[in-house]
Amino acid sequence: QEVERAFSFWGTPEGDVIHPADCMHQLLEQVRRHKVNIDGNVCTVMVTTLVLEGWQRKLDPDYNVMKTLQTLLFKEDWAKSLQYTIEGLMAP
Template identity: 85%
Template sequence: MHPGNILVRVTQRKSSRKSKPHIIFFDVGMTAELSKNDQINLLGFFKAIALRDGRTAAECTLKLSKKQNCPKPEAFIQEVKESFDFWGTPEGDLIHPAECMQQLLEMVRRHKVNIDGNVCTVMVTVLVLEGWQRKLDPDYDMMHTLQTLLLRADWAKSLSYTIEGLMAP
């Protein structure tokens, strides 16, 4: 995805109610199909991020490939845990969630953690969308939304259902 493939349309309302923008995606030729196991692991990964649980985020990351070649998984888990512990401090809280995600992906590269291509496509797409969200509304708190969607049981179940419905047969 790139800026030319995303359109934000705001319809003008005659009433005093605030208009809701609609995001329209063009040419979404690159698609990914996630297995049920990938969906569960990815959902666990995002929940761990919302909870700022580095150990679980790292463990979920290690499960994002059917064939894992990370030579020292415990070292990877420890480094991710320490990073999450810092991100939960007042100084670390100043780091934008997208920057945290980029740092996490750098740890993935450094520790030679495998992530299957379909899962990687989803993660990169989330980063692209988050970047656009930040440009459209810099004051929007993505972490709050993530926590609301993933930590409330009814939202998590609904999100899981939605993800299943979006997957190609």
């Protein structure tokens, strides 16, 4: 329910002001708090993206790597795409 609420919020105009990296961080915190198993590959990609995005913010704060990734990787709303990806790869 928390994840569903978060994805619904991120798709609103108010949610659009939250940086995508912060959204991924919130999602990882929910996963940790509820002890949900996620496929290791998905978790590795999420953590690596957060680390690279953090370095990028320090090197060039004006460049938005998450927006670039969103444009390259997701053909529709990134929150819906991420939710679909996570649901498809959740470990049992």
